[in-house]
Amino acid sequence: MKITYREALRQAMHEALAADSRVFLMGEDVGKYGGSYAVSKGFLAEFGPERIRDAPLSELGFVGTAIGAALGGMRPIVEIMTVNFSLLALDQIVNTAAVYRHMSGGQFSVPVVVRMATGGGRQLAAQHSHSLENWYAHVPGITVLAPATVDDARGMLRAALADPDPVVIFEHAMLYPMEGELSPDWEKADLRTAKILRAGRDVTLIAYGGTVWKAQEAARQLAAEGIEAEVLDLRVLRPLDDATIMASVGRTRRAVIVDEGWRTGSLAGEIMARIMEQAFYELDAPVARVCSAEVPIPYAKHMEGAALPQAPAVVAAVRQLLAKA
Amino acid sequence: MDEPTLRKTVFDTLRRIAPEVTPADLEPAVPLRDQVDLDSMDWLNFLIALHDKLGVDIPESDYQKLVTLDDVMGYLKARCG
Amino acid sequence: MIEFRLPSLGAEMEDGTLLEWCVKPGDRVKKGDVVAVVDTSKSAIDVEIWQEGTVDELVLKPGDKVPVGTVMIRLREAGEAGAPAATKPAAAPTPAATAPARPAVAAARTPTAAPPAPEAVIPVASAGGRQRASPSARALAHELDIDLATVAGTGPHGVITREDVEKVAAARKATTAAPGSMATTKPDGVKSSGPGSAGQARAATPVERSLSMRSAIAAAMARSKREIPHYYLATEVPMQRITRWLAARNAGKPITERVLMAAPLIKAVALALRKFPELNGYYQNGGFVAGEGIHIGVAISLRQGGLIAPAIRDVADTDLDELMRRLANLVSRARALSLRSSEMTDATITVTNLGDQGVELVQGVIYPPQVALVGFGKVTDRVRAVDDGAIAVMPAVTVSLAADHRASDGHRGALFLAEIARLLQSPESLDGAADTIVK
Numbered sequence: 001m002k003i004t005y006r007e008a009l010r011q012a013m014h015e016a017l018a019a020d021s022r023v024f025l026m027g028e029d030v031g032k033y034g035g036s037y038a039v040s041k042g043f044l045a046e047f048g049p050e051r052i053r054d055a056p057l058s059e060l061g062f063v064g065t066a067i068g069a070a071l072g073g074m075r076p077i078v079e080i081m082t083v084n085f086s087l088l089a090l091d092q093i094v095n096t097a098a099v100y101r102h103m104s105g106g107q108f109s110v111p112v113v114v115r116m117a118t119g120g121g122r123q124l125a126a127q128h129s130h131s132l133e134n135w136y137a138h139v140p141g142i143t144v145l146a147p148a149t150v151d152d153a154r155g156m157l158r159a160a161l162a163d164p165d166p167v168v169i170f171e172h173a174m175l176y177p178m179e180g181e182l183s184p185d186w187e188k189a190d191l192r193t194a195k196i197l198r199a200g201r202d203v204t205l206i207a208y209g210g211t212v213w214k215a216q217e218a219a220r221q222l223a224a225e226g227i228e229a230e231v232l233d234l235r236v237l238r239p240l241d242d243a244t245i246m247a248s249v250g251r252t253r254r255a256v257i258v259d260e261g262w263r264t265g266s267l268a269g270e271i272m273a274r275i276m277e278q279a280f281y282e283l284d285a286p287v288a289r290v291c292s293a294e295v296p297i298p299y300a301k302h303m304e305g306a307a308l309p310q311a312p313a314v315v316a317a318v319r320q321l322l323a324k325a
Numbered sequence: 326m327d328e329p330t331l332r333k334t335v336f337d338t339l340r341r342i343a344p345e346v347t348p349a350d351l352e353p354a355v356p357l358r359d360q361v362d363l364d365s366m367d368w369l370n371f372l373i374a375l376h377d378k379l380g381v382d383i384p385e386s387d388y389q390k391l392v393t394l395d396d397v398m399g400y401l402k403a404r405c406g
Numbered sequence: 407m408i409e410f411r412l413p414s415l416g417a418e419m420e421d422g423t424l425l426e427w428c429v430k431p432g433d434r435v436k437k438g439d440v441v442a443v444v445d446t447s448k449s450a451i452d453v454e455i456w457q458e459g460t461v462d463e464l465v466l467k468p469g470d471k472v473p474v475g476t477v478m479i480r481l482r483e484a485g486e487a488g489a490p491a492a493t494k495p496a497a498a499p500t501p502a503a504t505a506p507a508r509p510a511v512a513a514a515r516t517p518t519a520a521p522p523a524p525e526a527v528i529p530v531a532s533a534g535g536r537q538r539a540s541p542s543a544r545a546l547a548h549e550l551d552i553d554l555a556t557v558a559g560t561g562p563h564g565v566i567t568r569e570d571v572e573k574v575a576a577a578r579k580a581t582t583a584a585p586g587s588m589a590t591t592k593p594d595g596v597k598s599s600g601p602g603s604a605g606q607a608r609a610a611t612p613v614e615r616s617l618s619m620r621s622a623i624a625a626a627m628a629r630s631k632r633e634i635p636h637y638y639l640a641t642e643v644p645m646q647r648i649t650r651w652l653a654a655r656n657a658g659k660p661i662t663e664r665v666l667m668a669a670p671l672i673k674a675v676a677l678a679l680r681k682f683p684e685l686n687g688y689y690q691n692g693g694f695v696a697g698e699g700i701h702i703g704v705a706i707s708l709r710q711g712g713l714i715a716p717a718i719r720d721v722a723d724t725d726l727d728e729l730m731r732r733l734a735n736l737v738s739r740a741r742a743l744s745l746r747s748s749e750m751t752d753a754t755i756t757v758t759n760l761g762d763q764g765v766e767l768v769q770g771v772i773y774p775p776q777v778a779l780v781g782f783g784k785v786t787d788r789v790r791a792v793d794d795g796a797i798a799v800m801p802a803v804t805v806s807l808a809a810d811h812r813a814s815d816g817h818r819g820a821l822f823l824a825e826i827a828r829l830l831q832s833p834e835s836l837d838g839a840a841d842t843i844v845k
Binding site: 256280282285313314316317322323 | 526569
Binding site: 344383 | 763
């Protein structure tokens with residue numbers, strides 16, 4: 001069945017709201033407007049203002065409220081418009097949600113799910129377009145997800161709500177209108193493993209969220225040149241699935257990480273370090289990465305395109321690793 | 326053939342088969358094959374070479390009489406005067 | 407461009423030293439032309455080429471000691487232009503010298519430009535003259551004991567990749583008769599020719615030869631004990647009749663025509679093998695392959711140390727006098743180190759006769775990929791029970807079998823030894839060529 005990423009997310013939330021009265025959705029414009037990416041369209045009419053709550057423009061306030069509700073036994077889903085705005089709620093997520101189990105000696109857990117859009121490509125300029133997943137992936141106590149496929153968009157929320165600890169879900173803004181085939185496996189979505197989306201023997205392209213599709217496009221172009229690239233979708237950014245990464249790199253002996261975050265201090269850097277630690281003797285070339293240019297994401301379309309990781313840059317990096325440049 | 330010539334012939338023959346041998350180090354009364362690592366093929370080749378140089382025929386039944394360097398010298402001296 | 411690589415010139419050959427070139431760049435060569443003289447652990451050998459073309463580059467210089475499979479000559483095929491520069495690794499391309507933040511800005515000035523040059527692959531720091539190899543290639547080369555200096559790199563900037571090492575290993579495996587053996591270039595006993603030296607190549611000295619033979623034996627025997635599940639059997643054979651028979655046979659003959667006991671022993675093994683083909687052949691690629699003839703490798707110890715086991719072909723069909731002549735000839739040539747390569751590779755089983763050294767029992771190590779080794783100890787007087795319950799003193803020999811349990815079982819091995827014992831006790835059956843023997 002063909003389905004859009006947006007529809008998959010909508011079905012997931014609808015299912016959760018219908019199945020569990022403790023679940024409610026809160027965020028800016030999630031009610032009357034139907035969500036800034038229209039994921040919760042129609043929910044207000046169906047579930048009512050008690051459970052579909054439009055919040056004031058205060059991320060610190062409504063994320064903190066959701067955390068309180070979670071401590072009180074609810075299963076809140078919070079939607080934040082973009083990761084840029086989530087920095088206003090960083091204190092609640094990092095200093096409260098992530099540490100309460102620890103601070104309370106195990107007496108309290110915070111079963112909150114925070115959804116937020118991320119990434120550039122829609123000409124929303126430097127205050128709406130960044131990829132700051134690594135900020136959250138740095139913090140112990142939370143699980144960080146990056147669904148890239150309709151299967152994960154449909155399946156991950158259920159697993160996230162079932163988790164007794166805080167989960168942050170990043171939805172790449174370019175993926176909402178993407179159509180994909182929903183496989184019967186969507187119900188098996190877990191919060192621990194990476195997944196090989198395309199098998200190949202020459203190089204592993206490691207990507208997450210929006211860059212998964214850049215990597216897939218690069219793999220298609222490389223295949224035309226006889227280079228077989230493996231595409232690994234990280235899915236889970238914290239904890240990273242080292243086993244799947246090392247197994248793949250051990251097979252292909254080369255890796256290119258495609259990360260929409262900036263290079264400095266990036267998740268790509270973390271993954272490179274882990275490969276160095278765990279698979280050094282398997283490598284046939286230095287690990288490479290294609291990241292966003294270290295500039296605020298530009299507004300102008302051509303400049304924005306040039307600043308973000310694109311398939312041709314991935315292809316060029318692979319060619320260099322294989323001495324086929 | 327005088328004894329020094331005969332002795333030199335025997336040593337030269339032996340050294341062709343066992344180049345590492347130093348004649349001065351050989352004990353004349355100790356079994357030769359105990360002093361020099363000679364297998365049966367080496368020993369046969371040694372006797373064949375002596376036969377070729379000196380014209381002395383050595384029947385197989387006489388092999389047991391040829392154990393030490395003294396034995397060999399005595400045996401050959403008696404047969405090639 | 408054709409690459410002509412150092413071929414394997416004998417069973418245990420792992421490497422060779424270039425003594426001299428017989429061609430120079432620009433010479434046209436065809437299949438069968440001698441292009442170089444190469445010294446192996448055994449002797450100096452004329453190396454023939456099997457390709458046709460024009461010599462473009464002589465890759466080695468006299469005195470170089472390299473593993474089998476190393477590129478010796480690059481040949482241009484007909485119509486191929488000489489391109490010496492092309493054979494060198496391309497100079498490292500200058501990395502885009504842009505500060506990290508620049509590409510986007512630069513691209514902005516030319517809106518139609520393609521995405522900026524990726525900074526994905528950061529130029530690696532200089533290796534400081536060291537041969538660059540990937541970690542994976544280094545690990546594999548270390549594991550296989552392959553010298554990275556002998557591997558041509560095909561990765562970025564000429565870096566050696568795992569695949570490059572695998573190619574060298576595969577070439578070596580394909581050309582070496584001892585497939586599992588990975589022991590290769592040992593540290594040279596004597597450095598042949600360092601850079602800048604006149605490159606005076608010479609044949610290996612006895613010391614060098616003995617060192618390289620030692621490492622070849624080490625590789626073969628270690629492989630044998632690592633891979634072959636040996637089983638051992640032994641039996642005592644009365645030698646009274648055959649000793650008398652051989653003495654009588656030799657009695658009337660001049661010394662040059664006398665037969666040593668070794669010849670009938672070898673002959674008995676060959677005749678017995680006709681009934682036990684599973685002991686005659688090779689274990690290769692996970693299965694037994696029967697030998698195409700009965701070619702017996704005779705273990706010959708060398709005076710300077712070491713051991714070779716060259717083959718006498720078709721022993722079962724050879725009469726005793728001829729067998730003795732061939733044995734004597736083989737031993738003398740083996741000790742003069744002038745064997746033919748076929749003699750080094752043909753044996754389908756090995757016989758060792760350590761009885762000359764005075765030991766009674768041999769428990770042998772099979773020479774891979776063969777599946778059996780027969781050992782004879784010293785013929786000595788022993789006390790034995792005889793038919794009527796009495797005891798007697800008589801000469802006897804202990805014959806032993808070391809066999810590969812993957813290819814045969816102890817029951818058949820025992821019957822094989824019994825057959826050898828039976829043949830040695832009816833010595834007349836050993837005398838003629840096989841077709842005259844009455845079973």
